[in-house]
Amino acid sequence: GAGVSQSPSNKVTEKGKDVELRCDPISGHTALYWYRQSLGQGLEFLIYFQGNSAPDKSGLPSDRFSAERTGGSVSTLTIQRTQQEDSAVYLCASGTLASGANVLTFGAGSRLTVL
Amino acid sequence: KNQVEQSPQSLIILEGKNCTLQCNYTVSPFSNLRWYKQDTGRGPVSLTIMTFSENTKSNGRYTATLDADTKQSSLHITASQLSDSASYICVVRASGGYNKLIFGAGTRLAVHP
Numbered sequence: 001g002a003g004v005s006q007s008p009s010n011k012v013t014e015k016g017k018d019v020e021l022r023c024d025p026i027s028g029h030t031a032l033y034w035y036r037q038s039l040g041q042g043l044e045f046l047i048y049f050q051g052n053s054a055p056d057k058s059g060l061p062s063d064r065f066s067a068e069r070t071g072g073s074v075s076t077l078t079i080q081r082t083q084q085e086d087s088a089v090y091l092c093a094s095g096t097l098a099s100g101a102n103v104l105t106f107g108a109g110s111r112l113t114v115l
Numbered sequence: 116k117n118q119v120e121q122s123p124q125s126l127i128i129l130e131g132k133n134c135t136l137q138c139n140y141t142v143s144p145f146s147n148l149r150w151y152k153q154d155t156g157r158g159p160v161s162l163t164i165m166t167f168s169e170n171t172k173s174n175g176r177y178t179a180t181l182d183a184d185t186k187q188s189s190l191h192i193t194a195s196q197l198s199d200s201a202s203y204i205c206v207v208r209a210s211g212g213y214n215k216l217i218f219g220a221g222t223r224l225a226v227h228p
Contacts, residue, residue: 004158033216042204042220043159090160104216106158 004107021077021110025094035091082114117142119219137186140207146208187224
C-alpha cells in the first residue's frame with residue numbers, strides 16, 4: 001500500500017485479556033519500529049526489526065509484550081494479560097536504509113484502552 | 116546518556132504570528148536530526164532533516180537550524196496557520212546503528228484565530 005497501515009485503529013479490552021495489534025509496513029521497507037505514546041507524552045521505543053537480523057527488543061517494558069515480523073513484512077505486537085497502564089496509542093513506523101537517513105513513515109496508530 | 120530535550124512543552128500563538136521551537140540534544144556520535152509534525156490522532160510526519168554540515172534548511176513556512184557545536188536545533192514557523200496546530204517532535208539519530216533514534220517529548224503548538 002501507499003502508507004503504513006495499522007489495525008485495529010481502536011481497541012477496548014478488559015484487564016487481563018490478551019491483545020494483538022497489526023502493522024502492515026510500506027512494501028520494500030526493511031526497517032520496522034513499534035512505539036508507544038501515552039496521552040500527552042512523547043514516543044517510547046518498544047522494538048525494532050531490520051531485515052533478517054535479530055530484533056532489538058530493548059524497549060519492551062515487560063515480558064507480557066512480544067512482537068513478530070513474518071516474512072520481513074507484516075508485524076504483530078502482542079500484549080498478554082493487559083494492565084491499565086498499557087493503555088496508550090501504539091504506533092508502527094517503517095523505513096529504509098537506502099538513503100542512509102532516518103526516514104520513517106508512521107501509521108496512524110492503534111489506540112488501546114484497558115478497562 | 117543520549118537525550119533529546121524540547122522546549123517549550125506547549126505554546127499558544129495567534130494566527131499569523133511566528134514562533135520558534137527548540138531542541139537540545141546530547142546524542143553522540145551525531146548522525147542527523149529530523150523534525151516531525153504530529154497532528155492529533157495521526158502518526159508523525161517528517162518535515163525536514165539536518166545533517167552535521169547543514170546549518171539551515173527550509174520547507175515552506177518551516178525553517179530548521181542546526182548548531183552542531185552547541186548541539187541545538189530550532190524550528191521556526193513563519194506566518195502561522197490554524198493547521199500548524201500539532202505536536203512537533205525532534206528526533207536525533209546516533210551513528211553506529213539504524214535503530215539509534217532518540218525522540219524528544221515534543222512541543223505542542225496551538226494556533227488560535
